[in-house]
Amino acid sequence: FRPLRWTFRFIYLSVLGSIAYIGYEIYQDHNPPPQVPQDPSKKTIVILGTGWGSVSLLKKLDTENYNVIVISPRNYFLFTPLLPSCTTGQIEHRSIMEPIRTICRSKKGAVTFYEAEASSVDVEKKVVKIHDNSDIRGATIETEVAYDMLVVGVGAENATFGIPGVRENSCFLKEIGDAQQIRKKIMDCVETAAFKDQPASEIDRLLHMVVVGGGPTGVEFAGELRDFFEDDIRKLVPEIADRFRVTLIEALPNVLPMFSKQLIEYTESTFKEEEIAIHTKTMVKKVTDKAVEAEVSKADGTKERVIFPYGLLVWATGNTLRPLVRDMMASIPAQKDSRRGLAVNEYLVVQGARDIWAVGDCAVAGYAPTAQVASQEGNFLARLFNNMARTQELEDRIQSLSSNLNLKPGVDVPAVSKEIEDAERQLRRVKDIKPFHYTHQGSLAYIGSEKAVADVAWFNGNFASGGTMTYFFWRSAYLSMVFSTRNRLLVINDWVKSKVFGRDISRE
Ligand code: FAD
Ligand code: NAI
Known part of the structure; x- marks a missing residue:
């Protein structure tokens, strides 16, 4: 029994070690040490945005080397991969929000945060104009912030392609507010459908949830929605349960175009089992308050107009440029040929600026x-800026040692020369930073019924898998990616809570 006893001891010590580590992390977050104050002689880095790119940069940046100013209308980081789960209450929205002030305070050097939107950038004068667009405003609502170095990480907006009625009638799924609105509307549709004397045709419309866009956002949301109805609403509001339908509309011939053919087929067959109707080759042309009008491309080349009455419409057709980015592109001549965003070189420098x-x-x-690309880019910039600061430090040191060598009498020449040599060697190493290179670790998506699909990079190839095991992999991968211990514990708590008690279906 000796090996067994040692195994138990090992497990016991590992658990104890993990608890101690988590406890230490929580203590550190709660009681951060004093910070190095900002210093006007250092360069100012202004970071726009608190999303994946900007926060990954901030987390890895040695902020004691610069005066760092973060500007964003959102005073938190949002873990977007779990946002679809917030629409049904599987995860509570605060569990995937991390306050930016906590992140700023955890840094060694002080970081300034302004909750504001950058409205324009003067690339000649090197200033950013910012304005406070929150509900409560003070005497100053607009001002300017000067920068020595600027990082633009403002993300993108929801694309609507100018299709009439989309903005007025549909919900998007990009921000916390969107997920809250969807959660509220789902329950509103359910309660209205269950209203006394509701006509059958109206019940059918109200319980028809239409998702436009078969990319990962649309697919994950459709899966979460189906789970919500099967796991909770069917039990709690049985009188309308059989009338509930989910329809996914996609303009291309298939959903999830970034996944392998095998996983696309697996997703489509899983959706069939879940009774989620997929309409591919169907392009939405117009949206009204109660119906979606679309054009279906048929096999014989003809087109047919189809109407989908709906209770809830979620629009997930990808990204378009933010006005700030569009204005910057218009003001920098070298950006004139770029269409989808700020064209950058291999060091992520905005071309022409x-x-x-x-x-x-x-x-x-x-x-x-x-998010994968944005976070790797943010990490790369942190390394670049840390290296730039180290380069400056080493160059100053070499200069000061060299002047000692030539000017000061009684200097130990061999010792100082050796120090200079060491510093020069370090400088060569530090300066040798390679261009940004993205490493694709794979794509993951939840497809409902506790199943997920994964195309994971595996040595030099790809490993494709789908099903319940992949779902557990999906969960653990996302859990490990959540930035803070606090959020990780909150997410685990939400998963356990919704499994044990069911999702909370009260409408706020
Ligand atoms: P964002 O994270 O969008 O952040 C932009 C920031 O800029 C925000 O803080 C915003 O408030 C701020 N901002 C906006 N305008 C201004 C302004 N004028 N001035 C200052 N600040 C401004 N990717 C994956 O790799 N895996 C996934 O599983 C995944 N799941 C997703 C699920 C959903 C529902 C969505 C919507 C996206 C998902 N993505 C996923 C994509 C991923 O979220 C984005 O690619 C990623 O957020 C991009 O990071 P970003 O830093 O460029 O922008
Ligand atoms: P997307 O751009 O990936 O997909 C949008 C889909 O909408 C496209 O397939 C397009 O053909 C379709 N579409 C456009 N206009 C249409 C219309 N009028 N009618 C019908 N269909 C129309 O957008 P999505 O899903 O929002 O993703 C945005 C980005 O975020 C992508 O890069 C994606 O990879 C990433 N993401 C990744 C996730 C993951 O890895 N699990 C989850 C969510 C997003």
Whole structure:
């Protein structure tokens, strides 16, 4: 029994070690040490946005080397991969929000945060105009912030392609407010459908949930919605349960175009089992308050007009440029040929601009607009800026040692020369920073019924899998990616809570 006893001891010590580590992290978050104050002699880095790109940069940046100012209308980081789960209450919205003030306070050097929107950038004068667009405003609502280095990480907006009625009638799924609105509307549709003397045709319309866009946002939301109805609403409001329908409309011939053919087929067959109707080759042309009008491309080349009455419409057709990015592109001549965002070089420098870098969905570096890309870009910029500061430090040191060598009498020449040599060697190493290179770790998507699909990079190839095991992998992968221990614990708590007690269906 000796090996067994040692195994138990090992497990016991590992658990104890993990608890101690989590406890230490929580203590550190709650009681951060004093910070190095900002210093006017240092360069100012202004970071726009608190999304994946900007926060990844901030987390890895040695802020004691710069005066760092973060500007964003959102005073928190949002863990978007779990946003679809918030629409049904599987996860509570605060569990995936991390206050930016906590992140700023955890840094060694002080970081300034302004809750504001950057409205324009003067690339010649190197100033950003910002305005406070929150509900409560003070005497100053608009001002300017000067920068030595600027990082643009403002993400993107929801694309509507100018289709009439989309903005007025549909819900998007990009921000916390969108998920809250969807959650409220789902329950409103259910309660209205269950209203006394509601006509059958109206019940059918109200309980028809239409999702436009078969990318990962649309697919994940449709899956979450179906789970919500099967797990909770069917039990709690049985009188209307059989009338509930989910329809996914996609303009292309299939959903999830970024996944392998095998996983696309698996997703489509899973949706069939879940009774989620997929309408591919169907392009939405117009939206009214109660119906979606679409055009179906048929096999014989003809087109047919179809109407989908709906109770809830979720619009998930991808990204378009934010006005700030559009204005910047218009003011920088070298950006005139770029269409999808700020064109950057291999060091993420905005082409044609001085001391401006861009990361994430607002930058065009040749990669998909994903959190994975944005966070790797943010990490890269942190390394670049840390190296730039170290370079400056080493150059100053070499200069000061060299002047000692030549001017001061009684200097130990061999010792100082050796120090200079060491510093020069370090400088060469630090200066040798390679261009940004994205490493694709794979794509994951939840498809409902506790199933997920994964296309994961595996040595030099790809490993494709779908099903319940992949769902557990999906959960653990996302849990490990959540930035803070606090949020990780909150997410685990939400998963357990909704499994044990069911989702909370009260409408706020
Ligand atoms: P964002 O994260 O969008 O952040 C932009 C920031 O800029 C925000 O803080 C915003 O408030 C701020 N901002 C906006 N305008 C201004 C302004 N004028 N001035 C200052 N600040 C401004 N990707 C994956 O890789 N895996 C996934 O599983 C995944 N799931 C997703 C699920 C959903 C529902 C959605 C919507 C997206 C998902 N993505 C996923 C994509 C991913 O979220 C984005 O690619 C990523 O957020 C881009 O990061 P970003 O930093 O460029 O922008
Ligand atoms: P998307 O751009 O990936 O997909 C949008 C879909 O809408 C496209 O397939 C397009 O053909 C379709 N569409 C456009 N106009 C239409 C119309 N009028 N009628 C019908 N269909 C129309 O957008 P999505 O899903 O919002 O994703 C945005 C980015 O975020 C992507 O890069 C995606 O990879 C990433 N993301 C990744 C996730 C993951 O990895 N699990 C989850 C969510 C988003």
